[in-house]
Amino acid sequence: MLQTYHDERHYAAEVTTKYASDLLFSVIEKGVSTLNSMDHLAVTVGYKYNSTAIVKENFDTPHRIDQLELNGRPGTRAPHMWLKYQDKCISTLDLIGENFVLFTGEDNSLWRTATRNISSHLGLPINVYSIGSQGDCVESEDSWEALYDVTVTSQRAVLIRPDGFVA
Structure with missing residues (x-):
């Protein structure tokens, strides 16, 4: 960077x-x-x-x-969206800033494994959050797939840099 x-x-x-x-x-x-x-x-x-x-x-x-x-396109700032995370109402922006962040759909076991391997190999911490009704983060108002311009599928993900820009 x-x-x-x-x-x-x-x-x-x-x-x-x-x-x-x-x-x-x-x-x-x-x-x-x-x-x-x-x-x-x-x-x-x-x-x-x-x-x-x-x-x-x-x-x-x-x-x-x-x-x-702010629509989640690569190179733009990550858009704000309200989520329920650990029984608290927070913004997606509250999850960004210290490390790289990967937002995924609910079924993200492949993404978690790949991210863990890459993070270990590069020595670069990457936080992974699944978003959806059964994810780490539950959507409060908007659909994260629509807001981040991601096709609705459990295999899609969005990588956000520590500076808040979509990579």
């Missing part, structure tokens, strides 16, 4: 700086900003990373930066 820092952050910093500058000059000149129709939150957290640390996937619709779209 450190080797891809420039590739990922440079674009995000460039867009954010351009947006802030455009807004400032718009106010000073009382003109119309070319970017002020953009969602402020989308500019600050809705950007997408592109680097060798992110799986490349083809989507029918391109990622947009003018509106916030």
Whole structure:
């Protein structure tokens, strides 16, 4: 991840700086900003990373930066979703931050075994959580498959980096 820092952050910093500058000059000149129709939150957290640390996937619709779209696509921030975990109501974001995190469907024994092997081999801790009515985490409101744009199947999974971005 450190080797891809420039590739990922440079674009995000460039867009954010351009947006802030455009807004400032718009106010000073009382003109119309070319970017002020953009969602402020989308500019600050809705950007997408592109680097060798992110799986490349083809989507029918391109990622947009003018509106916030947190949909679990590789390179975007992991979306929030309410879950019941260990008898507490928490956000998916509460599970992210210290280690890599793998979200899976309920039947995740193959994912757990593979993750344990990879984690041991690389010396890299990876937390695995199954999501579903019988999983480690029970969905409170939304469907994690829909929110994370994962086809409904027990074999799908989403890997999230410690920085909260979908790998």
